[in-house]
Amino acid sequence: MSTGPQGATGPTGAKGQKGEIGATGPQGATGPQGAQGGQGDKGQKGEIGAQGPQGQKGDTGATGPQGATGPQGATGPTGAKGQKGEVGAQGGQGAKGQKGEIGATGPQGATGPQGGTGPTGAKGQKGEVGAQGPQGAQGAQGGQGDKGQKGAQGPQGLQGVVGPTGPSGNPFPGGTFSGDITTRNILATGPSGTYNIGSGTVKFGTMYANTFNGTATAAQYADLAEVYKSDANYEPGTVLIIGGESEVTISDEAGSYKVVGVVSTNPAYLMNSEADGVAVALRGRVPCKVTGNVNKGDILIASDTPGHAMVGAMSHSLSPLQIIGRALETKTDAQPGVIEILV
Numbered sequence: 001m002s003t004g005p006q007g008a009t010g011p012t013g014a015k016g017q018k019g020e021i022g023a024t025g026p027q028g029a030t031g032p033q034g035a036q037g038g039q040g041d042k043g044q045k046g047e048i049g050a051q052g053p054q055g056q057k058g059d060t061g062a063t064g065p066q067g068a069t070g071p072q073g074a075t076g077p078t079g080a081k082g083q084k085g086e087v088g089a090q091g092g093q094g095a096k097g098q099k100g101e102i103g104a105t106g107p108q109g110a111t112g113p114q115g116g117t118g119p120t121g122a123k124g125q126k127g128e129v130g131a132q133g134p135q136g137a138q139g140a141q142g143g144q145g146d147k148g149q150k151g152a153q154g155p156q157g158l159q160g161v162v163g164p165t166g167p168s169g170n171p172f173p174g175g176t177f178s179g180d181i182t183t184r185n186i187l188a189t190g191p192s193g194t195y196n197i198g199s200g201t202v203k204f205g206t207m208y209a210n211t212f213n214g215t216a217t218a219a220q221y222a223d224l225a226e227v228y229k230s231d232a233n234y235e236p237g238t239v240l241i242i243g244g245e246s247e248v249t250i251s252d253e254a255g256s257y258k259v260v261g262v263v264s265t266n267p268a269y270l271m272n273s274e275a276d277g278v279a280v281a282l283r284g285r286v287p288c289k290v291t292g293n294v295n296k297g298d299i300l301i302a303s304d305t306p307g308h309a310m311v312g313a314m315s316h317s318l319s320p321l322q323i324i325g326r327a328l329e330t331k332t333d334a335q336p337g338v339i340e341i342l343v
Contacts, residue, residue, distance in 0.1 A: 029056075223284030223343065225267035228260070229277040236265035237289045237338050238307040239324060240280060248280065251302040255312070257321040259302050261343060262288045262309075281343050285328060288341040294331040300324045300341060308336055 186197075198204045231244040240248040241258040248260055264270075264281040290300065291308045301322045303310035309324050329339040 223264055223267050223281040223286045224269050224271075225264035225279040225281045226271040227273060227275040227277045228280050229275070234263050234278055234307065236263050237287045238263045239289065239302055239309050240278070240307075241302065246277070248278070250307045252304060252306045253302060254304040254310070255322055256302040257319060259322060259324055262286050262324065262341070283343055285340055285342055287338050288324070289336060289338055290327075290331060290341075291336045292331075292334050294327045294329070294339060296327055296330045298327045300327060305336060309341070 228240075228248045229246040230240070230248050231246045232250070234240065234250060239251040239262055240260050241251045241253075241256050242260050243249045243258055251259065261280040261282055264279040265287050267279050267281065268284065270279055288300070289308045290310065291303050291305045292310050294300075294311055298311045299315045299318065300309040301312040301318065301324060302308075311327075312318050312322065325341040325343040327339060327341055331337055331339050
C-alpha cells in the first residue's frame with residue numbers, strides 16, 4: 001500500500017491535563033501508517049510504562065522521488081596511499097651537473113723517456129729562503145792598520161832568573177849555526193821590509209802557536225772542515241747526519257734530509273780544532289764512501305748502507321738538504337767503495 005502525500009499541519013490544540021496511566025492492554029495488530037499530524041506542544045514527561053512486547057515489522061514503503069542535490073560537504077580526510085604506478089618512459093637528458101671534486105692523486109707512474117726541451121716557461125714566484133749554508137773559508141787578512149799612539153811606559157818588572165848557557169857559535173846573519181835555539185821572541189831587526197823563516201828548499205816542519213797573524217797563500221790538504229761532537233769515532237769518508245746522542249751520527253736512511261757532511265781525511269783548515277769530536281768536511285774535495293755504480297759528475301745523497309752515499313735519482317727534484325756533493329771519479333761496480341767527491 002503506497003504512502004499518500006503529507007497533509008497540512010493543523011493548529012496546535014490546548015494542552016490537556018495529564019491523565020492517569022492506564023493498564024497496558026494487549027498489543028494489537030499493526031495497522032497501516034496514517035498521515036503524520038502536526039507536532040503538538042511537548043507534554044510533561046510521563047512515567048515510563050512497562051515495555052510491551054515488540055510488534056511485527058510492517059511492510060517497507062515505496063521509495064519516494066529523489067530530492068534536489070544539497071550543498072557540497074566539507075572535504076573528507078585523505079584516503080590511504082594507492083599502489084605504486086608503473087615506471088614511466090625515460091625522460092630526456094638533464095643539464096650537465098657541477099664539476100665534481102678532484103680525486104686523490106694516484107701513485108706515480110714509471111719514468112718515461114725524456115721529451116724534447118719545451119719553450120721556457122714564465123718565471124715562477126720567488127721560492128722560500130733556503131737553510132743557511134755552512135760557514136765559508138776564512139777570507140784573506142786585511143792590511144795592517146795605522147800605528148797607534150805609544151802607551152805610557154809600565155813599571156820595570158822584576159829581573160828574571162838567569163837562563164841556561166846558550167850554544168856556542170854565531171846565530172846571526174852572515175853565519176852558519178847548527179843546533180837548537182831556546183828563546184822567547186824572534187824579532188826582525190831591520191828598519192823595514194819582510195824577512196823569512198826558512199826557504200823554498202829548506203823548510204821547517206811543524207810549527208806550534210796559539211795565534212797566527214798573517215796571510216796563507218797555500219795549503220797542503222784539500223778541504224775545509226769543522227769539529228762536531230759525535231756518538232762514536234767514525235773513520236774518514238763516512239757520511240754523517242745530524243742526530244744520535246751527540247751532534248752527529250752515522251747515516252742509515254736513503255735520501256736523508258739531515259745530512260751534515262763527510263768525515264774529513266786531512267783538512268786544509270780545521271775549525272774548532274781543540275774541541276772533542278770528528279772533523280766533518282764542509283767544502284772542498286774529500287774521499288767519501290759510496291755504494292753502487294757512480295759516474296763522474298753524479299749528485300750524491302745518503303744511502304741506506306750505513307755511512308755510505310749513493311747516486312741521487314731524479315736529481316732535478318732533490319732538495320739542497322739531501323745533497324752531499326758531486327762525484328769527481330767514476331765507479332763501475334755495485335760494491336761499496338771510496339771515491340773522491342766535491343762537497
